[in-house]
Amino acid sequence: MNTTAETRPVVLQIEGLTKYFGGLRAVYNFDLTLYDGDLVGLIGPNGAGKTTIFNQITGLYLPTSGSIKFNGIELVGFEPHEITRLGIARTFQNIRLFGNLTVLDNLRIALHSQAGYSLFDGILMTRKYRQREAEILERAQELLEIMGLTKVQNELARNLPYGEQRRVEIARALACSPRLLLLDEPAAGMNPKEITQLMDLIHFIRDKFKLTVLLIEHQMRLVMGICEQITVIDFGEIIARGTPKEIQNNPRVIEAYLGKGA
Amino acid sequence: MDLSVLLSFAKIIAVIAYLYGLFWIMGLKVRPVTIAGKTLDLSLAINVAGVVVAFGIIQLALTDFGGFRILNEFDTGLLYQACTMTMVALGLNLIYGFNGQFSLGQWGFYGIGAYAAADVTYRWVNGDSSGLIVLGVGTILAGVIILLVGRSLSNLRRMPVLSSFTLYLLGALVSGYVAVLIGRWVSPLLNPLLGTNLEPGPLAQGFWLQIIYFLAVVFAGIFAAEISFLFGLPVLSLGSDYFGIATLGFTIVVYTLMVNSDTFLPFPEMRGGRGMIGIPKLTTWFWAFLFMMAVIVSMRNLIRSSYGRAMISVREDEVAARAMGIDVAGGKLLAFVIGSLFAGLGGGVYAHYIGFLSPGTFDFLIGFNPMIIVVFGGLGSMTGTITASFGWIFFLEGMLRDVLGRISPQAPSWRYVLYPLTLLLLMLIRPEGLMGKIEWGFLKIPVVPLRDTKQEGEVA
Numbered sequence: 176m177n178t179t180a181e182t183r184p185v186v187l188q189i190e191g192l193t194k195y196f197g198g199l200r201a202v203y204n205f206d207l208t209l210y211d212g213d214l215v216g217l218i219g220p221n222g223a224g225k226t227t228i229f230n231q232i233t234g235l236y237l238p239t240s241g242s243i244k245f246n247g248i249e250l251v252g253f254e255p256h257e258i259t260r261l262g263i264a265r266t267f268q269n270i271r272l273f274g275n276l277t278v279l280d281n282l283r284i285a286l287h288s289q290a291g292y293s294l295f296d297g298i299l300m301t302r303k304y305r306q307r308e309a310e311i312l313e314r315a316q317e318l319l320e321i322m323g324l325t326k327v328q329n330e331l332a333r334n335l336p337y338g339e340q341r342r343v344e345i346a347r348a349l350a351c352s353p354r355l356l357l358l359d360e361p362a363a364g365m366n367p368k369e370i371t372q373l374m375d376l377i378h379f380i381r382d383k384f385k386l387t388v389l390l391i392e393h394q395m396r397l398v399m400g401i402c403e404q405i406t407v408i409d410f411g412e413i414i415a416r417g418t419p420k421e422i423q424n425n426p427r428v429i430e431a432y433l434g435k436g437a
Numbered sequence: 438m439d440l441s442v443l444l445s446f447a448k449i450i451a452v453i454a455y456l457y458g459l460f461w462i463m464g465l466k467v468r469p470v471t472i473a474g475k476t477l478d479l480s481l482a483i484n485v486a487g488v489v490v491a492f493g494i495i496q497l498a499l500t501d502f503g504g505f506r507i508l509n510e511f512d513t514g515l516l517y518q519a520c521t522m523t524m525v526a527l528g529l530n531l532i533y534g535f536n537g538q539f540s541l542g543q544w545g546f547y548g549i550g551a552y553a554a555a556d557v558t559y560r561w562v563n564g565d566s567s568g569l570i571v572l573g574v575g576t577i578l579a580g581v582i583i584l585l586v587g588r589s590l591s592n593l594r595r596m597p598v599l600s601s602f603t604l605y606l607l608g609a610l611v612s613g614y615v616a617v618l619i620g621r622w623v624s625p626l627l628n629p630l631l632g633t634n635l636e637p638g639p640l641a642q643g644f645w646l647q648i649i650y651f652l653a654v655v656f657a658g659i660f661a662a663e664i665s666f667l668f669g670l671p672v673l674s675l676g677s678d679y680f681g682i683a684t685l686g687f688t689i690v691v692y693t694l695m696v697n698s699d700t701f702l703p704f705p706e707m708r709g710g711r712g713m714i715g716i717p718k719l720t721t722w723f724w725a726f727l728f729m730m731a732v733i734v735s736m737r738n739l740i741r742s743s744y745g746r747a748m749i750s751v752r753e754d755e756v757a758a759r760a761m762g763i764d765v766a767g768g769k770l771l772a773f774v775i776g777s778l779f780a781g782l783g784g785g786v787y788a789h790y791i792g793f794l795s796p797g798t799f800d801f802l803i804g805f806n807p808m809i810i811v812v813f814g815g816l817g818s819m820t821g822t823i824t825a826s827f828g829w830i831f832f833l834e835g836m837l838r839d840v841l842g843r844i845s846p847q848a849p850s851w852r853y854v855l856y857p858l859t860l861l862l863l864m865l866i867r868p869e870g871l872m873g874k875i876e877w878g879f880l881k882i883p884v885v886p887l888r889d890t891k892q893e894g895e896v897a
Contacts, residue, residue: 233760235756235760252594252595253594254759255760256759256761256762256763256764256765259759260762264760264761265760267756271754271756271757272757273749273750273754273758274753274754276746276750279885280746280749283746284746284749284750284761285761285762286743287743287744287746287750287761287762288762290744292742292743294742294744297738297739297741297742297743297744297745298738298739299738304742308742312885316888320888328885328888329884329885329887347761350761351761
C-alpha cells in the first residue's frame with residue numbers, strides 16, 4: 176500500500192464478515208478496506224468463498240455476522256437493488272445478461288433507477304417521459320461507444336461472441352453509475368490477447384469513471400498485472416495480503432493456491 | 438360447402454385484417470409537410486383519425502339499414518366477447534409473457550370485475566345508489582391508504598412480507614367499512630333521483646346512466662387491482678410454480694364465493710349459483726372499443742417505458758435484475774396489479790354485454806382460456822395476444838359452433854376436441870406461439886438507429 180492511502184476517503188470497509196451455509200463455513204472473519212481509486216484483487220482457490228463475499232456486499236446473501244460499510248453506510252440488511260442504487264455495481268462469474276433483449280435494452284434497464292419519471296408519465300407519454308427517455312438513450316449509447324459496442328447495439332445479447340458479452344456486462348454495470356465496481360472473474364474464458372485488452376479496459380474505466388475496483392480473478396497474469404493490492408483467501412479465511420510481488424513470494428499462498436511443488 | 442361457412446370464415450379474415458389495418462394506421466409515420474410556410478407533423482392527426490375511422494367502420498356495420506346489418510346480433514356478441522377477451526388476455530400477457538409470472542388467477546379477477554360492476558349498475562337501475570357509493574368510496578379510500586402505508590413502510594428494511602401485508606389488509610378493511618357507513622348515510626339522499634326499475638328517475642337513464650356505467654367499470658377494475666395487490670403481495674414472494682398453484686387457488690376461491698354470494702356474502706341480488714339476472718345491457722360498441730383501446734395503448738406505452746423494461750428484465754434474469762438496481766418484488770407486483778386491472782375492466786364490459794352472470798362462466802377450467810390464448814399468440818407479443826383473442830372467439834365461438842351445429846345438435850361439443858388438437862399442433866410446429874415476439878404496426882418497438890459516432894471505439 177502506498178503512503179498516500181490514508182489521505183483518500185474509505186469507500187468500502189468490511190469487518191468480521193462471516194457466512195455459514197448450514198454447517199458449512201463459507202467465509203470467516205473477513206476484513207477489507209478499500210480506499211477511493213483502489214484497484215484491488217481478491218484471489219483464492221475454487222470454493223474459497225470469493226463470490227460469497229461479493230454476494231454479501233451486493234446484498235444477495237445476508238451475512239451471518241459482520242459489517243459492510245460503504246461510504247459510511249451500513250449495507251447489511253439492504254435489498255440488492257438499494258445497494259446498487261447507493262453506488263455498487265457488479266458483473267457475474269457466469270455472464271448474466273438479459274439474453275433475449277438487445278444490448279441497448281440491457282443498458283437501459285440498468286439506467287432504470289435513474290429514469291426519473293413516474294409510471295403515469297410512461298403510460299401517458301408525457302413530455303417528461305420523452306425528455307428523460309432521450310437522456311437515457313443518450314447515456315446508454317455513450318457507454319456503448321466508450322466500450323466499442325456501438326455496432327452491436329441492436330443485436331440480442333445472447334447472439335454476441337463471448338468477449339463482447341463480457342464487455343456488455345461491464346458496460347451494463349457502468350450504467351448503474353457506480354463508485355465501486357465489483358468484477359467477478361472478468362477474464363474467464365478469454366485468450367491471452369483478450370486478457371491484455373481487458374487489462375487496458377479496466378485501467379481505462381477506472382480512470383475515466385473515477386471508480387474503485389475490486390476484482391476476483393483466476394488469471395494470474397491479469398491479477399499480478401493490474402492490481403495494486405491483493406487479498407488471498409482460502410477456506411473462507413484471509414491467508415495473505417500485500418502487493419503482487421509480496422503475494423508471489425508468500426509461502427502460504429504458494430502452498431494453498433499454487434500448490435506445494437510450485 | 439355451405440355459403441354461410443365461407444361467410445363466417447371471411448368474417449374471421451376480415452376482423453383480423455381490420456385489426457392489422459388499425460394498428461398499421463396507428464403506427465403510421467408521415468414526413469412533415471409544409472403548408473403555407475409552416476411545417477406540420479401530421480402523424481398524430483392521422484393516427485387519431487385512423488382510430489376514429491376504425492371505430493366508425495364497425496359502428497356502420499352494426500347499424501341497421503332497413504332490416505339489413507352487415508354484422509348480425511350473433512356477430513355483435515362475438516365482437517364484444519373478443520374485446521373483453523383481449524383485455525383479459527393482454528393483462529395475462531403482461532403478467533406471464535412480459536413479467537414471467539405463471540398466473541392462473543386472471544379469470545378470478547375477471548370475475549371480480551364482472552360481478553362488482555354488474556352489482557353497481559343493477560342496484561342503480563333498481564333505485565339503490567349504495568353500490569356505486571360503496572364501491573367508489575371504498576376503492577378510492579383503499580387506494581389512498583395503500584399508497585400511504587407503502588410510503589411509510591418504504592423506510593423499513595427487511596420487513597417480513599406478512600407484516601406489511603397485515604397492515605395493508607387492515608387499511609383495506611377499514612376503508613371498506615368506512616365506505617359502507619358512508620354508503621348507508623349518503624345513498625338515501627340520492628335514491629329518490631333514481632326512481633324504480635319500471636319508472637327510472639332522472640339519474641337512471643340516458644346520459645347519466647352511461648356515466649354510471651363508465652364509473653362502475655372503472656371502479657370494478659380498480660377494485661380487482663386492489664384485491665390483486667393484497668393477494669399478490671405475500672404470494673408473489675413464492676417461486677414461479679408455487680405462485681401458479683396459489684393463483685389457481687384464488688380462482689377457485691372466487692368461484693366458490695360467487696356460488697354462495699347470497700349465503701356467505703350479503704348480496705342476495707347476485708343469487709348465488711342460480712346466476713345474476715337483470716343486469717342492464719349497457720355495453721355498446723363505443724364503450725367496448727374505448728376500453729379495449731385504452732388497455733392496448735396504455736399497455737403498449739408501459740412496455741416501452743423504463744418500467745416495462747424493468748418488468749421484462751425480471752422475466753429474463755431475476756438475480757441480474759436485482760444487481761442492476763431493479764426492485765424485483767415491486768416490479769412483479771406492479772405487473773400483477775396492472776394485469777388484474779385490465780382483467781377487471783374486461784369483466785365489467787362483459788357483464789354489461791351479456792346481462793346475465795353465472796358462476797359457471799368463471800369456473801377455473803374455463804379460466805385456462807386466457808392462458809391458452811396468450812401461449813397461442815406468443816408470450817411477450819401484444820399483437821399475438823390480440824390476434825389470438827379475436828381469432829379464438831370468432832373461430833371457436835363463432836364459426837365452429839355455427840358449422841358444427843348444422844351437423845347435429847350435439848356436434849358443437851366437438852370443438853373442445855378440435856381446439857386442443859390445434860393447440861397441440863401449433864406447439865409442435867411453432868413452440869414460441871403464433872407470433873413469437875413479433876409485433877406489428879404501432880405496437881412494434883422501433884429499432885434505435887446507430888449513433889453518429891465521432892470516434893468510434895476509443896477502447897477496443
